[in-house]
Amino acid sequence: METPGTLSLEQQFKLEVLQKEVKRLTQEQAQAYLIELMRQNMVKDNLLKHWIKN
Template sequence: MESSGQLTLEQQFQLRILQQSIEKLSAEQARDFLLEAFRQMMVKDNFAKQMFKDCYL
């Protein structure tokens, strides 16, 4: 298994596809995309925190 700081080969491939898609976006679309990506990361973080919290109760 990869270390937590490394991407799997599949993730690297997905990142490359995303990079190619982003290159086609306007500046406004890129900002909206970035904001949504950060929002989703925050939701994921909250979910993980809640799972750990529930695990130790």
């Protein structure tokens, strides 16, 4: 099992693919994408906090 602070090979591959995709975005598209990622991450955090409490 991977340690929590490292990425699996599959995750590393996905990250490389994402890097290539992001390079093709305009600055406006990249900013919108970043904001959406942050929103999704916040939702994920909220779900984890809720599950830990219950």
